[in-house]
Amino acid sequence: MIKKLFKYTKGYRKEAIFASIITISDAVIEVILPFYIAAIIDYGIAKHDINSTIHYGIILLILATITLLFGIFWSIYTSLYSAGFAKNIRQAVFDKIQTFSFKNIDKFSTASLITRLTTDITNVQNTCQTLIRLLKAPFMIIFALIMASRINTNLSTMFFILIPVLAIGLIFVLIKAHPYFKKGFAKYDEMNNVIQENVSAIRVVKSYNRQDFENSKLNKVAFFVFNLFRKADKIVAYQGPFIDLVVFSFITILAFISTKLIVSGDMTTGNLASLIIYSMQILNSMLMISFSLVIILIGQASTKRIVEVLSEESDITNPTNPIYEVKDGSITFENVYFSYDKTDETSEDKNYKLKNISIDIKSGETIGIIGDTGSSKTSFVQLIPRLYDVKKGQVKVGGVNVKDYDLKVLRDNVAFVLQKNTLFSGTIKENLKWGNKKATDKELINACKLSQADEFVKKLTNKYNTVLEQGGTNLSGGQRQRLCIARALLKKPKILILDDSTSAVDTKTDAKIRKAFKEKIPNITKIIIAQRIDSIKDADKIIVLSNGKISGFANHKTLLKTNKIYKEVYDLQIKEKNKK
């Protein structure tokens, strides 16, 4: 996992190495300090020697100043490194998402992708800072051991008991508490989910008087969270006393033995003072390791989530020798099977969203599609610009399998107006230019005239420079839809797909759009999904989808005679009209 992220340190490795070197050097100096403390005590103070005192004092001052400088440099380089690392990962994750196919996007929910790009990356950044700081600890321990054994080899063997005892204790606590923390965090997510749903459904809650029900729902899960974290924290609460127990005993024994050694002349008072400092340094280093492990554990989940995105391979990629030209707007489906889930060749028919679809659409035809909710109308058209790949069979555009085209070329030629469409914050002009960056004002206006958007845009105070809010919420639904159509038209596609894209447009305007399409862009193949028969009645041919199968493919007149479903829908809608 860490390997996977390592490459994103690129550009900031120098800083990382520098910070590491400083950290280790810092450890060396910190370990040397007590050595000179012992010297100043033994040779200076105890012997009442002013020169030695000043001599060692100056050395100590220099060393302490160096560590201060090291500390400052360390923080600068660590900041540079970790910020750069975070920047690289953030960009990489975002870029990765841009390569995702619709299927990949469906797999991660929008909310989860946002969390990964924000909170998770911050966590990983913290982990990475911790890792460098952590580097200091093992070095401190090793250096302190070396120095201690130089003072008194026999006494230093005591450290070899101290270290494993502390390690075992710390690890024990970590292992014991970790399962509780893990379960606790899972419950914590569950609890937040309950709250989140409650907040967004507050009107439902109030309408049904379910406040008490919701309270008990929360209390139940909150109790689990409480209980798990309490248990975990209780275990952690033993850590401090345990360390104290070990360290107190250690220092007491050390002091007792040292006293005898000093009295017998085998050791000095200064040595004792520095041994005590070394034991504290070892203890602090070990604490640091255990503390860092916790941070790393917390970061682990985030790291995992980020790596998950980074290692997700887009299932729709460019072919090796792509075709860069789409000949015309003809579309052919040959025995196409499709499903969103994993299905293989042997899957039963009922697992497919689209089953054995074969159809021929000539370039320049207008095709209507009608069908029930869940009859896979959208699935059907999404295969044309290769937003999803078929499971079996093939889809051809301009006589070539869509899988053989360069993706960008294919999608530039097949404009798709989504059912759930989005406008972005920015001016109307900027939004329209998504269709064609180089479009002239005249082209923009032309496209808007076709989609009947020009009329209302002209009436806005700032016209095409009107700033849209996120999602275009300052326009009505019908207006947004018309802009989305204009945006798609600007691509000058060979095929235009409208997925229920005029549902909020009034019938008259809808008719005007259809008329404009027929007169002004006759060569573009138009595929229109609609719920109103009126919107597709005049199409050259209409596809009636039912349950993932084609139930009829003919013009309006023929379908009325031959297709039961079509007739039913028609009757329902016509009845309304006649009642006027």
Next chain:
Amino acid sequence: MNKQAKQNNKKENYGAIALRLFKYVASNHKLQFFIILITSLINALGNMISAVFLMYLVDKVITPMIGVSNPDYSQLTEKLIYLGIFYIICIISLLILNLNVVKIAQNTLRSIREKMFSHMQTLPVKYFDQRTNGEVMSLYTNDTDALMNLVGWCIPQIFSSLLSMIIFIIVMIITDIPLTLFTLFVGFIMLVISKYIGKKSANAFINQQNYIGKINGYIEEMINGQKVIKVFSYEENVKKGFNKLNNELYKSNITANKYANIIIPIIFNIGNLHYVITAIIGGLLIINDIGSLTLGKIILFLQLARGFNLQFLNISQQSGFIGMALAGASRIFKLMDEDKENDKGHITLSNIIIDKKGNIKETKKNTGLYAWKEKNQDGTITYTQLKGNILFDKITFGYNQAKPVLYNITIHAKPKQKIAFVGATGAGKTTITNLLNRFYDIQKGVIKYDGVDIKQIKKYDLRKSMGIVLQDTQMFTGTIYDNIKYGNLDATPEQIYAAAKLANADKFIKKLPNGYDTIISGINNELSQGQRQLLSIARAALSNPSVLILDEATSSIDTRTESIVQSGIDKLMKGRTVFVIAHRLSTVRNADLIIVLDKGKIIEQGNHKELIKKKGKYYELYTGNLELE
């Protein structure tokens, strides 16, 4: 509004919040507080005792015995036993301290969480209108987490560090005054520096927060529009846009981190310098025989100095969190201080039976008949049968008092009538229905329910008598079965299946691999919008209300499915007073009364035939001359 809120937060008196938090925590944990006080004190003494012991060792044992041929250690052994006992007391008290902190922290957290949530349930809908869901959620996540850190970690740490520092200083004063003065001087310098850096750091973080906000906004917008990006092959442009923001964030991140990182090494190393200089000064003092210093005292002092520095470091590390946590606490308290939805109603709903003479009698059985029950001042009880007669009498309402969105609206819905609202977005359709179940209270006029002013009716009972199907179909994580059951928690399985059948949801549910046991989530992608609407219709059917509100309930269902649902809805509407808001005029047509709204005023009303004849706005809408959005 957000900006203003931030400014208000800044002005907030953190002292007052801290005090309130303290009271909140202390009120339920008086004993624990006492225990913590005692154990912290013992613990702080323990931090100091090994240093004092060392001094004793050097001055009283080692120095006099050096050179003695037959040293006597009996006194030392005795002292060691005392020391051992004291250590054991310290260790036990630390354990007690820790366990009590855990107890207080976790209890507080749980109680705050539950109180906050249950109080939130009582808040008016307006509260939620004024905030995004994300803002409310962050109270439960970020702010509660910060508070947890504060109570369970920061405050105990700071408290025990402060105690230790005080004890250290006392011991220092006893040991040697000049060296103590030097320590205090260094402490002062550290304080000044950490304050300075802290201030810089806070500014840098606010600056960074600004860029984080920007990039998060961009991420949210782009990830939400990801499919559009794909369709337009716009990936490269979006990447570039992101890159720009990412670089800005990177720069601010460096500065913020620098200040955050630098404080620890600086304080720590000033501590080192302090330590070294103490050794030098102490040494010089002894050598020149100034004062009463001994070698043991210097070693003691060095230990104390180190301890003092470590505690200072500890405090400066923790103090960064305090501001953040208190800001969080203040937001949490603000939620808890929000006024509850006001409910002065006293009339309740009861099940009744009506005998042959037409007398109403209350019963506990579920008879399907209800009455409004009013206790009169003289002790008698008046029952008014629930029929679903609703009168909006000259009502005026605005979400903001100064800006009415409904003017002088009068509508009379007789029992079992179907009333439809037609009008553009923002005309006030949904607002009217929101007034009926008292999500909001009207400013002028009165709404009467079977002749009773709805303000007199308890909200619980008022809402119990109504069902509502909203445009945004909200589901909860759980099975489909449970989601329907939400409409009536006492419903039997048969009733639930029947409700699903009524809404025509049964068919698609059965097709799912796990049928009614299929687990769906609140923000699900498992079901189509249309299917979710069917479920929420089933849910409403199960609650069997007398008055039904359908707010765009069929907007995402195709014509054919709608015709299937419609038969279900027709069944559902039967015998109830119904208010329908519909985008599709086909749904509206057979209403008994159609209200055409424009900018908060009723411009036309009547049934379909009358309105068509009138050739007014409704006619225009119906013939497609007007865009309905």
